[in-house]
Amino acid sequence: MTSTALPGSDPALLLRSRGLRVTRPRLAVLSVLAAQPHLRADQVIASVRRSGEVSSQGVYDVLNTLCAHGLLRRIQPRGDVARYEVETGDNHHHVVCRSCGRVTDVECAAGEAPCLDLPETTSLHGFSVDEAEVTWWGHCPACATTP
């Protein structure tokens, strides 16, 4: 998956590009999610705390700040807790396992948002629309073979 939306993948550069101070907790959260996308907040907390002394609240604050500045993307599967991933700007979608909750990336067929074509006759009630959120649901290979 390639993207030119963000200046490289150096976490310190990413933070500076958004005018954010470079702090150890922010670097830790970005590197955890770069290595393993779609983690829940508690999983991010567990990984980050292994590498140093950061409070749970500190990790939540970092997650919120990085989402607000467009460095992280929060995905909220229906009926599930939020997952986090590094924002790649590629408008990709997700397929979610109904059974184990596994989240996997699906490349956007259209390539850019909003990627769903609306029939000419469909009105969006005057809204200026820039994104369509698409989530596919089913069973992952592991769950599909488990009776």
Ligand SMILES: [Zn+2]
């Ligand atoms: Zn599954």
Ligand SMILES: [Zn+2]
């Ligand atoms: Zn993703």
